Amino acid sequence: MSLTIALSKGKLLAGTEELFLRAGLPFPAREGRRLVVPVDGLRFLLVKDMDVPTYVEHGVADCGVAGRDVLLELEPDVYEPVDLGFGRCRLVVARKRGAAAAAAASTVRVATKYPRVASAHFLERGRSVEVVRLAGSVELAPGLGLADCIVDVVETGRTLAENGLEVAEEVAASSARLIVNRASYHARRDEMSRLLGAIAKARTA
Ligand code: PRP
Numbered sequence: 001m002s003l004t005i006a007l008s009k010g011k012l013l014a015g016t017e018e019l020f021l022r023a024g025l026p027f028p029a030r031e032g033r034r035l036v037v038p039v040d041g042l043r044f045l046l047v048k049d050m051d052v053p054t055y056v057e058h059g060v061a062d063c064g065v066a067g068r069d070v071l072l073e074l075e076p077d078v079y080e081p082v083d084l085g086f087g088r089c090r091l092v093v094a095r096k097r098g099a100a101a102a103a104a105a106s107t108v109r110v111a112t113k114y115p116r117v118a119s120a121h122f123l124e125r126g127r128s129v130e131v132v133r134l135a136g137s138v139e140l141a142p143g144l145g146l147a148d149c150i151v152d153v154v155e156t157g158r159t160l161a162e163n164g165l166e167v168a169e170e171v172a173a174s175s176a177r178l179i180v181n182r183a184s185y186h187a188r189r190d191e192m193s194r195l196l197g198a199i200a201k202a203r204t205a
Contacts, residue, residue: 003043004061005045005063005064005065007064008065008066009046009048010048010049011049012067012087016176023202027044028044049066049067049070050070050073053074053076056078061181062192063178064178065084065177065178066176066177067174068173068175072091072114072174073116076179077182079179079182080177082199086175089155089174090170091114091153091171092151092169092170093121093151093167093168094149094150094160094166094168095142096142096164097164097165097166107127107129108122108130108148109129109132110131110147110148110149111132111133111134111150112134113133113136114151132146138150138152139165
């Protein structure tokens with residue numbers, strides 16, 4: 001049976017494709033709407049960013065490519081052997097440009113796709129926090145009065161700038177990571193080490 005690899009359909013897909021092609025590995029064609037794609041001895045699952053760790057942790061996929069931002073949020077029980085070096089971005093707290101920070105004693109209302117990361121960030125700083133969980137476009141929330149600030153990923157900073165927000169605090173740095181199911185890593189050692197070897201070599205090339 002061929003190895004199954006879970007890939008995010010989002011921003012990491014282009015960097016993953018470049019890496020796989022450099023490593024001489026097959027990669028699914030970008031056109032088409034199939035979500036399970038067998039290509040030359042590998043099987044690819046095309047899923048949402050936040051779902052990649054779930055497929056890998058449950059062993060439906062042997063490995064996958066996920067952002068560190070997603071891994072910090074979900075804390076899946078998987079191996080994380082390789083920083084792939086692309087998809088670099090930052091998790092930050094952002095608020096309306098020029099807005100003062102909320103008073104230290106008050107509860108911070110934060111809109112985010114990363115509820116665990118956001119809660120931990122404020123609680124570690126002794127702040128009480130109320131999380132407003134959104135699925136996307138969180139940059140809207142402060143301007144519309146839904147939240148005082150957001151915790152989200154910033155890559156170019158364009159989305160923040162165009163929505164009147166600015167970075168207030170850094171939370172964590174992120175990049176794409178290869179993650180591997182713990183059982184597959186041992187049970188399918190030969191195939192896995194060939195795949196990991198090819199990827200590691202292409203990553204440093
Ligand atoms: C991410 C993130 C920001 C944007 C940041 O969203 O949530 O909205 O990218 O990128 P920038 O700093 O280069 O502007 P994404 O496009 O992944 O979509 P989503 O909101 O649907 O998750």
